[in-house]
Amino acid sequence: GQPSPQGSIPPHPAPQHYGVTSPISLAPPKDIDCVQTQKLVEAMRPFGVFEDEEEQNHRLVVLSKLNSLVKEWISELGESKNLPPSAAANVGGKIFTFGSYKLGVHTKGADIDAVCVAPRHVERSDFFQSFFEKLKHQEKIKNLRAVEDAYVPVVKFEFDGIEIDLVFARLSLQTVSDNLDLGDDSRLRSLDIRCIRSLNGCRVTDEILHLVPNKENFRLTLRAIKLWAKRRGIYSNILGFLGGVSWAMLVARTCQLYPNALASTLVNKFFLVFSKWEWPNPVLLKQPEESNLNLPVWDPRVNPSDRYHVMPIITPAYPQQNSTYNVSTSTRAVMVEEFKHGLAVTNEILQGKSDWSKLFEPLNFFQKYKHYIVLTASASTEEHHLEWVGLVESKIRVLVGNLERNEFITIAHVKPQSFPGNQELSDSSIQMTVKVENAESVNIDLTYVIQSFTDTVYRQANNLNVLKEGMKIEAAHVKRKHLHYFFLSGNFFLSKEQLEKKPRFIIIESSSLTLVTNLQNCYLVLNISSTDFKIWVVRLFERLEILRG
Structure with missing residues (x-):
């Protein structure tokens, strides 16, 4: 159900001991x-x-329909595998949710994580073949795709407007009843490791709720x-x-x-x-x-x-x-x-010196550092681009690790948001920063680190057999004053002359992005609406101490 916005005051104080230590304070609220x-x-x-009641009810209806589809499929599969009709009709099967939806903290439009739990006559191959086919023939299911080689294999789809990530677990039970307790460790006995991973999301979510x-x-x-x-x-x-x-x-x-x-x-x-x-x-x-x-x-x-x-x-x-x-x-x-910054802000708020909106002000990544690495990923088609971007993104931690090993770099900071590049080329970029010690006197050469990273990405893509013609990754060490050259969209870019104009803010809109430029302190991207590509800017950074806090 929808949480009450105010939270709740317990009628009696909570028990004195939760977790591995005694509580710090049992003080009741004022x-x-x-x-x-x-x-x-x-x-x-x-x-x-916060989601409204209509969307909340819609999710419940969609999950109920999906649960019915699962039971129907498992029963049909039982008959095709020569189970007696009476047994096939009662083997059960169930959808269990986990993640933010199960925790009750999902936002408007968020997807639902769920696991399809099946009895022992159902194989993993059945889930990715016959159940996948059954989903394909449902009128209200769109964007259906399977990712069988993932760490936790998953089927992704949109069911009547609700995005669902569905994983699979086969238990060593003849039947899966509606009141099945997944918290029982014995349920994991003799299971395939992929099934254990699939059940883990549910078991962890349920245990977290039990422990608060x-x-x-x-x-x-x-x-x-x-x-x-x-x-x-x-x-x-x-x-x-x-x-x-x-x-x-x-x-x-x-x-x-x-x-x-x-x-x-x-x-x-x-x-x-x-x-x-x-x-x-x-x-x-x-x-x-x-x-x-x-x-x-x-x-x-x-x-x-x-x-x-x-x-x-x-x-x-x-x-x-x-x-x-x-x-x-x-x-x-x-x-x-960020924890320290959050503490300072919330202390101010609770002292009446500020309000809660200050806590949710975004970090101005583009004011914070002098040095960046801009990674640009491009591919010849949108489908190839999505696959390529996913691979590049998964390897950024390798670049962070290599940068950390440089004696003059104390922090490498990646920005999770990505930015659109040239639409015609299907470009993308990511940001990251590194904090440089003695930046004024040290001239760091990142050529080898950058080349090593791009070589690693190409090698991995080749090994996985996903490297297609037109897939490219480029990386450049960029100073903040030149960063505007990388915010491209079709024939549009922010020129140096525009940056030097008198007004403090310029707002430029195109079909793919809205860019607001803070002329005093550099660049601030407020809104990206393009879905055609991704861009990371990996920035090498030196902190501007005067902007701190």
């Missing part, structure tokens, strides 16, 4: 906390954080933190920041430490706790439980590779994993700085 929480809700509304003192206060706090992380450019698992489940676990840990607090207090305490956290000490929601299933779990005492994780956040369901293995020294440093 009247001012209720007022501040309502103000937080109002500040979030303009960002489409007050679900409504958790949900509202998580909505605020996710919005903040996206606005500040640190919401991306693939680029080395945190994804949705990691943010959920950090918020859940905060709720455990302040079990009676409302969202306005919890947001502030979130920043307090994690700006001071002594990484790489792991964040745990519960003590890991032993199991005789012998699945690999996160344990730096046993696994040498786990000792190199710089920001471990450990999933609470067996088999316990670190959800942040992509985080690097640089991305952690960027996030810790």
Whole structure:
């Protein structure tokens, strides 16, 4: 259901112990906390954080129809595999949701993550063949595609306007009933590793909800933190920041430490706790439980590779994993700085010196650094371009790692947002920055690092047999004053003369982007509406200390 915007005050104080330590404070909320929480809700509304009842009901209808399709398919499949008709009619099967939808923190228009759980007569190949065909013949299902070679194989589609990512798990049970408990570890026994991964999303989501003192206060706090992380450019698992489940676990840990607090207090305490956290000490929601299933779990005492994780956040369901293995020294440093900034802003807000909208002001990435790397990915067709962009994006962490090894670079900072390039060429670009020590006296040559990165991408594409004619990646070390040359769209670009005009702001619109340029301090992209391509600008950065805070 839709969370109540104000959160909720428990009729009785929450139990005194959630998580692996005692709480920091059991203080109940005061009247001012209720007022501040309502103000937080109002500040979030303009960002489409809360879904209306109509869309909420529509999602329920779509999920119900999908669940019926699954049961129908599993029954038909049973008959085709010579199960007795009475048995085939009662083998069950069920759709379980997980992720932001199951947590109750999805935004307007967000997709739904779900797992199709089937009994033992259904093979994974059946899911990707006969069920895929069944979906293909549904009038209201569009954009159907299968990604069988993913880490967690998935079927993606749009069902009556709702985007769904559906994974598959086959249990070693004759029937799958509607009241099946996926939290039972014995369900994992003798399962294919892909099925275990598919079930993991559900098991982790359910366990997180079970481990927080007050679900409504958790949900509202998580909505605020996710919005903040996206606005500040640190919401991306693939680029080395945190994804949705990691943010959920950090918020859940905060709720455990302040079990009676409302969202306005919890947001502030979130920043307090994690700006001071002594990484790489792991964040745990519960003590890991032993199991005789012998699945690999996160344990730096046993696994040498786990000792190199710089920001471990450990999933609470067996088999316990670190959800942040992509985080690097640089991305952690960027996030810790953002935690400190968030703490300063929320302290001001709670003291009445500022309002909540300030928390959601975007990071001005283009004012912050002097040096950038601009990566441009291009392909000859839109289909090839999407595939190429995905591969390039997945390898950016390699570039970050190589940059971090340069003795003069202290941080490499990637911006998750991408920008459109030349429409005719189907271009894309990403941004990233690196903080340079003694930048005025050091002249760093990044030619080798950049060439090594592009070679790695081409080699990987070749090995995966996805390299097509026309797929190109270019990388350039660019100073901030020249960055405007890379914001191209068809025949449009922002000229140096336009930058030197008197007015402080120029707004230029084209079919693919709206660019607002801050003439005093450089470039700020406010809105991108093109879906034809992606651009990353990977920037090498030196922080402008005068703009700090």
